[in-house]
Amino acid sequence: MITHPRTEELVESVRLWIDEIRPTLDPRNAFLARVAANALATVAREITEGPAAEAAAVAGMAGVLGHEGGYAELNAELCARIRSGELTAETPGLLAALTTMARDQIAIDQPSYRPEGTAPPAHP
């Protein structure tokens, strides 16, 4: 893809513009504009971090399932084998793979979210 600008830079420029006009909006639209800006921030993170996260998920799922494949195919098979009861929380490697997938996804979707098990903030 061309680099002047890169896709994530285009997205970032729109996000910054939304933030700029937010103070001029009525409360309801100001709220929605903040949501819209957050959505674009997620898009930008998905563009930059998504490929590595997907590659890690594919590797993790392939390890659990014992064969290679594409993301959608492995994900569907993983769901089916968990649903059937063949794979459980005790299956070696399954929770570790799912934990990596969850961490990578939250880093894209909601990086400020503090999941279960997170230590208290240093300066609460």
Added chain:
Amino acid sequence: MEVDVRAGLEKLAERLGGQGAKVTEAGRLSGGASMETWAFAIEAPTGLERLILRRRSAPFDEETARSVSLATEAALIQATAANGARVPTVRHVCDAADGLGEAYVMVRADGETLGKKIVSDPRFDAVRPQLARQCGESLVAIHRTVPPPGLKLKAVDGVAELDRYEEVYRATGAERPILELAFQYLRKHVPAPVEPTLLHGDFRNGNIMFDAEKGVVAVLDWELAHIGDPAEDMGWICTNSWRFGRPDRAVGGFGDYADLLAGYADAGGRAIELSRVRFWQMLGSLRWGVMCLTMYLSWRDGITKSVERPMIGRRVSETEADLVVLLEEGL
């Protein structure tokens, strides 16, 4: 038919305050697509009354709905109040003569309901260590209340709740391995049945009004009241989605399991094991995850247009990040 709420309140002022009573202020506070909350005050010969109107603004079928009617809500608030629960004071349940549709009026209470403030505002630093215990105490008065006869309350247990949300999840067509694993795990760990009690049904930080000195003022938002396992109300307030950035404090982001359970036991509640609370807590994360999926679907299917909805779909990963830790720890 569009209801003129302001005109309705003027009429209501005379009914509640006597002839010559006037509405001195009225403003809509919040509410979703189907529910409105209005703050208003009436000036009557007997004095000034600060009140809250809660009214439904969309058609409602109590048979099929998840929530109860507003009349049922009001009756439960009154019944639990008579039993010593900290709840709002119901002033009036509206009827056809009021022209406000399905609605009731409460006395306006003072306090904080924003979960984030309870968790992190220094104003609550002093009282915060007592709140989990007070929440346990508050639940005893609710769970002990025998619902007034004739109310249509649904009964739910762990299996029914898993069935319900798995059906919803399957219908979304989403394929999320962590949600799949949580369903399978919880099905294997459904706690033994207990004698069901009245439940608030949405007992979480955000639906409880707190005072910076006294703690719990009132338990609000009764629309999801039902009959079930008392640990369900405890598990929901422990679900990390309602800890507002303080996952280290299991109860609502302000307290510990031990204080919640001790407050419940010391107020005379039946003993509840922590693992039972954790079952409902994990089911709470799973349920919230599925609900986030359905909120995205309402946008995809063109039912709602707000940009908020698809973004809520990306909050499923919050519940997944919580669920993998809970699955690792066990109940």
